[in-house]
Amino acid sequence: MIAITIKELYTDTEKYLNQNILINGWVRTVRASKSFGFIEVNDGSYFLNLQVVYNEKLANFQAISRLGAGSAITAVGLLVESPGAKQPFELKAASVEIQGLAAPDYPLQKKRHTFEYLRTQAHLRPRTNAFSAVFRIRSVASFAIHKFFQDKGFVYVHTPIITGSDAEGAGDMFRVSTLDFSRLPRDGKGTVDFTRDFFGKETNLTVSGQLEAEAYCMAFSKVYTFGPTFRAENSNTPRHAAEFWMIEPEIAFAGLTENMDLAEAMLKFIVGYVLENTPEEMSFLNKFVDKSLLKRLENAINTDFVHITYTEAVEILKKSGQQFEYQVDWGIDLQTEHERYITEKHFARPVFITDYPQEIKAFYMRMNDDGRTVAAMDLLVPGIGELIGGSQREERPDYLQKRMDELGLNKEDYWWYLDIRRYGGVKHAGFGLGFERLLMYLTGMANIRDVISFPRTPKNAEF
């Protein structure tokens, strides 16, 4: 017999009802009586379980009744309508074959566990309801991102994970090396001789694919990256990880307005796609993880995002009458408390803040005509804060070089990045979206460690 997935049973019930079927899966719980019992089975194809009813006529009745959570079984029998209220149908077992026993010390219980404990069981937590929901949504959201960009004619670019430049400026980097750390080669002055290293120079894991994406943007007009990113920052917060995934679209012949339109359309598409394709998961999360989740997401889809400038944001904060821990003043970067006030209290929906002072933004952002702000945009969303950071890029070689000089960047390291401006450089813009932060927004999960399969954070690379 061919195995039917539990998802097929739920989506095509009429086809399988009163038919003999075979299913595989893992036991979530067994409720046994003297002469009959119930097994809840989940095969991972669907969020919901299948209830298998068995009785003492089965030769291995005793063994089945003793099955612990986590065990794997194959059940064959008739799919019938269930008299119970909690499931539409159930499997009347003609046979239950034990495929893999779970030892009695199986670390997951039927009872609710804390997310902190489940992090210590990262290899087993995908078998729980919450993580089953989160990681299916992660998969569906990944697909939605590709679908959104591919349908719009964007080219997916795989930018390098190992980079030869340590000067991208987006944070501390992890070194990549094959040198023997206990016997480092040194030059005459006693410094490490990286010409003896694998690549003949210092190399690191990427902190952003943006600069490389810009090069491909000048060939394909519309590109995006979607890949792993690494930051060696000692950040201990629920929103930071050392290894995470980032989406970085880049569009040519376009400025900040088109960039924001793209970001808004993308976010709305992904939210809509996930709501439509994972209703059981979303409903579970809304019930047990964040009771305002669905309301917030539907609100995001159905309202236009707010657009204000940094200068306007500062004015709003100053007039708010709120007591902030940090003083608000033009020229100072907005603090988390300021961002949260604007997106959660003042507007209560996603907000783009644009045109920040040049001093607090990256070197590649395009100088505005006022000579003191740059064409940057941050998208703030309720519950998360900064979800997207982007800008129109400085395409004018003289402006770009002047800015690099001011910041003391070594232009030789960026020779190819400057080349892009010399050879048919045009107006272009792009943004970076932290995929895990998007998932936190989509699922209501409060900690980034709970939307990454095996999270890497300072002092933690277990698994």
Added chain:
RNA sequence: UCCUCGAUAGCUCAACGGUAGAGCAACCGGCUGUUAACCGGUAGGCUGUAGGUUCGAAUCCUACUCGAGGAGCCA
């Protein structure tokens, strides 16, 4: 990295200076439609680690380790 809080049975927690407990899980038994199944029983602990105060420490003090929240850095 800074600030705050926490660490007691496999899990979730109680005991707050005087013999360390409960629920769930495990194990044994009962139960003819269960749904976090239910009912009865058994076993389970050098109270995160190392010092200190005290007649006596899970409880008070110090350091460290790990975890959580806030801040910074950012996505």
